[in-house]
Amino acid sequence: MKKSLIIVAHPKIDESHINKRWIEELRKYPEKFTVHEIYQSYPHGEIDIAKEQSLIEAHENLILQFPLYWFNCPPLLKQWLDEVFTYGWAYGSTGDKLKNKKIMLAVSAGIKSEDFSKTGKYKLPLNQILYPFETTALYVQANYQSMYAFYNAENNPTADEVEHSAIHYVQKLIDIA
DSSP states (O other), X not given: OOOEEEEEOOTTGGGOSHHHHHHHHHTTOTTTEXXXXXXXXXXXXXXXXXXHHHHXXXXXXXXXXXXXXXXXXXXXXXXXXXHHSOBTTTBSTTOOTTTTOEEEEEEEOSSOGGGSSTTSTTSSOHHHHXXXXXXXXXXXXXXXXXXXXXXXXXXXXXXXXXXXXXHHHHHHHHHHO
């Protein structure tokens, strides 16, 4: 069985409680997961497209892990998607490298889950806000999986909440494999 590739896009990972803990938990299973921190790999934003495409091809599943930034992903992840998911590789008449590959989001959101509802502050659930990622997966004929989300990260979550999320996140990834 091939491993899952986790693309971690956090511009300030040292300040993170959630994403940093998720990475620690993922690294306990090197036979199942490859953790690739793109802000550490590409601090100047010069992405090695061939390297990234080869890395994706060597894995069965692709997980995009990031903190929510202005109701989207951090800018380097957007750049990574734009540059790596190329015509002829990811889509187009010969672009089939993502076809049937499982793709999933793992997102940490600073605000409460209730704010992401029809009656909440933002009037939309998080999965609808991030629908362009699902649409991208559909476009490249990948198998989009329901996202894993941690809410309320800005309000000092307890150590137990963070630990619980890390364990459940890894279990979800094991379950989709």
